Amino acid sequence: MELPVEKSLFIFNFKRIPWAFLSSVFLFSIIQAALVHTNTFWRFCYFYSTPSGCDSIRLEAQLRTIPPYDPHIKIFLIGSSQTREDFNVEFLNEYFKEMNMVFYNLGISGYGSPMEMFALKDKFLSKSPDVMIYVTFVGSFYPDDQISLSNTLKYYFTPEVVPYVVKHIGIASLMTKDVRAIMIDYFLGEISVLFKYRDQLRQIFFTPVISYLGTEKWTKPMKYAYSKNQHPTYFAAEIIRNKGDRYKISPYTALNEELFSLFTRDVVTKKVKLIVISGPTHPLIKETYKAEMDGLFNHFLLQQASETGFLYLAQKQLPSFDQREFIDFTHLNALGRGKFSLFIRNFLMYLNQKNDIKFYPKGN
Amino acid sequence: MLFNSLQFFIFFVIVYSLYLCLNHKWQNRMLLVASCIFYGSWDWRFLSLIFISTTIDYFCGIKISQSDAPRRRKRFLLLSIVSNLSILGFFKYFNFFVSNLQTFLKSFGFPINPHFLHIILPVGISFYTFEAMSYTIDVYRNKMKPTQKFLDYVLFVIYFPHLVAGPIMKAKDLLPQVISPRKLSLDQFYEGCYLIFWGIFQKIFIADNLAKIVDPIFASEPPYNGWDVLLALYAFAFQILCDFSGYSNIARGLGKCMGFDIMINFNLPYFATNPREFWQRWHISLSTFLRDYLYIPLGGNQKGTFNTYRNLVITMLLGGLWHGAQWTFVVWGAYQGMLLVIQRLLMPLWEKMPSLQNIFMRRIWFLIRVIFFFHLVCLGWLSFRAQSLSQVCLMLQALLFNFQFGPETSFTIFQIVFFTWILMIVQSAQFLTNDLMCVFKANPVIKTLFYVICYYLVTIYGVASGKEFIYFQF
Secondary structure: OOOOOOOOHHHHOOOOOOHHHHHHHHHHHHHHHHHHOOHHHHHHHHHHOOOOOOHHHHHHHHHHOOOOOOOOEEEEEEEOHHHHHHOOHHHHHHHOHHHOEEEEEOOOOOOOOHHHHHHHHHHHHOOOOOEEEEEEOHHHHOOOOOOOHHHHHOOOOOHHHHHHHHHHOOHHHHOOHHHHHHHHHHHHHHHOHHHHOHHHHHHHHHHHHHHHHOOOOOOOOOOOOOOOOOOHHHHHHHHHHHOOOOOOOOHHHHHHHHHHHHHHHHHHHOOOEEEEEEOOOOHHHHHHOOHHHHHHHHHHHHHHHHHHHOEEEOHHHOOOOOHHHEOOOOOEOHHHHHHHHHHHHHHHHHHHHOOOOOOOOOOO | OOOOOHHHHHHHHHHHHHHHHOOHHHHHHHHHHHHHHHHHOOOHHHHHHHHHHHHHHHHHHHHHHHOOOHHHHHHHHHHHHHHHHHHHHHHHHHHHHHHHHHHHHHHOOOOOOOOOOOOOOOOOHHHHHHHHHHHHHHHHOOOOOOOOOHHHHHHHHHOHHHHOOOOOOOHHHHHHHHHOOOOOOHHHHHHHHHHHHHHHHHHHHHHHHHHHHHHHHHHOOOOOOHHHHHHHHHHHHHHHHHHHHHHHHHHHHHHHHOOOOOOOOOOOHHHOOOHHHHHHHOOHHHHHHHHHHHHHHHOOOOOOHHHHHHHHHHHHHHHHHHHOOOHHHHHHHHHHHHHHHHHHHHHHHHHHOOOOOOHHHHHHHHHHHHHHHHHHHHHHHHHHHOOOHHHHHHHHHHHHHOOOOOOOHHHHHHHHHHHHHHHHHHHHHHHHHOOOOOOOOOOHHHHHHHHHHHHHHHHHHOOOOOOOOHHHHO
């Protein structure tokens, strides 16, 4: 007769609790929570981060250091690296200081696509901005061939975008190795902020050491990623490379259009003054894509502006920029930045005169 | 499927859950299937190689034990060894020997145009062929009885924790653990978890971060800077230690969780003060294999001084070649053999030296010897890591004549210290307490602190991309 099978399940009969392990997990969680709720930590992160490479943590750091009940009028400048590079925030803050306004440049590297803005919407709105200025361009809606979910959502993924991605791009796009890794990172990042920003934190923690050892000179804190204008040959080469077909309609267009509608609707519903600007671009960029794209882009934004109730500034309403004022096709240099910031200042003053934005402290 | 990947984590959770629910017979069957899946995740086709090898060895083992005629026994032993070495030689060394033959004949004015094989090296082939051979050799030597159950034998070879990068377990040590029911205990489970944790930490925090320092320097073009080469060698010394001992720790930990006792493969090798001691601490499973199945059969140290030196050099040369079909590995093996010979030559002089009476001075002297020998080991790593012998020469030249302290140098030093300080503390504690599990057995407060620091370092600096273990290529 066969003996009864002896099971090994007794291992789960924990008679000795692994206290060291449990207490270390608890301690790690406590230290981490304490750290991420400390403004000094986020200021340190912002101080030693570099634009472009560390944009996601810079954004987090900026948002986290905004006091919950800030008496100032908060103006969020959002969008892609175009936003980050095109505004002189010091100039705007200085000018509007007396009017109790504070500008936050929250531009992030990437496409500045509505998908990214939609993913970040709740973060923005949780800080109760008064005005949001979203700088966008034709590439945000009609992306080039480089577009993929992984490079768009790498640091900004949220499960809320999933149904829309499935609807427009297909479920297969979520099954790729890169996107799966992003989703896993997202869930682990929800547990640990240090894990979420590990790539940037590595750099940020080493930067003071690099600076101290004299390995690299460090200008702190860095505001702009680019400082050197591209050589004229760069533009010529890009025009040839793109063969007039850089930005075109793709499944991402419909996805971005739908998410843009949702984003703007939610922002406007929250009584935030939303200004969407078709940002300045290098005159030669028009040679990299078909002219009809500009028409489609403007038509969509004008239609949305009238339906949703935000302000839209088309490129033709901006001052004209010449080639000397650009770093590359989409980013202004210091000269262009000065001009564009001055324009924004005047535009906001104009809105004030129209009583569209109230330039006095809240509660008055 | 790498140990440091999410796939493996899911795989192991499933395997372990099933393992706990099954009896011994079904545990073995399930482990066999799981090991096939694990190996098949690299390339299913190479599973056939393992089955060919194990079938021949199993058959030879039985035939050897059934016969008393020495010639017949020897014939089956040869059949097993030849078949194993043929598979290894064909997949690993064919192109190497053919290309060298081509160069050799060309130098004598006989150019040939040989056919090269365009095949990838089966993962872990060097490890499992040695394990399989150990079985028939031990049966032949009457050190063990052959198993009558083919599936048990296959599981001994293919058992996934040690399949692709060792430790190279001898059949007489592992096979009985496969055959007999294993005992599980909570202590063993916790110990296993600690080993897995520390192994993963060694891999993803230390080894993979140091690789970022080492790889660009060895991939760069000459001229080399002596500082860069020296720091790359220091970094590589710790990278390879943590990469390989990390893997061994994970393998041992997985084994412990399942009630297997897999041998210790690394025992603080950089605390060695001489080559002999180094090989008693480094890749112990390989060095004992080479000692038992190559050095001793060659005559060991029993056939005169010259033959002892010859045997040492042959053993280490073949040990070097075992690592890979490249002259750099042969040179590394020759260098290690030479160190062992020099040690034997100097032994009489060494023994005549008066020993230090003062404890403090003895410790200082020990430290000096450790540091000195560590540098000799690092010099050997140059050949081990370099891509070609010409690179070895150029880097040696830079080490001797071209030292320039560049702006990056101080930061590289900082990085090496940053990524190794915790290892140094742990290994110092292990050495002083003479206990590799001293952290596991430490005071709960120290243990908690250790875990917290490790979590922090892994969370931020852990390389999550799942870089392959260095020894997979061997």
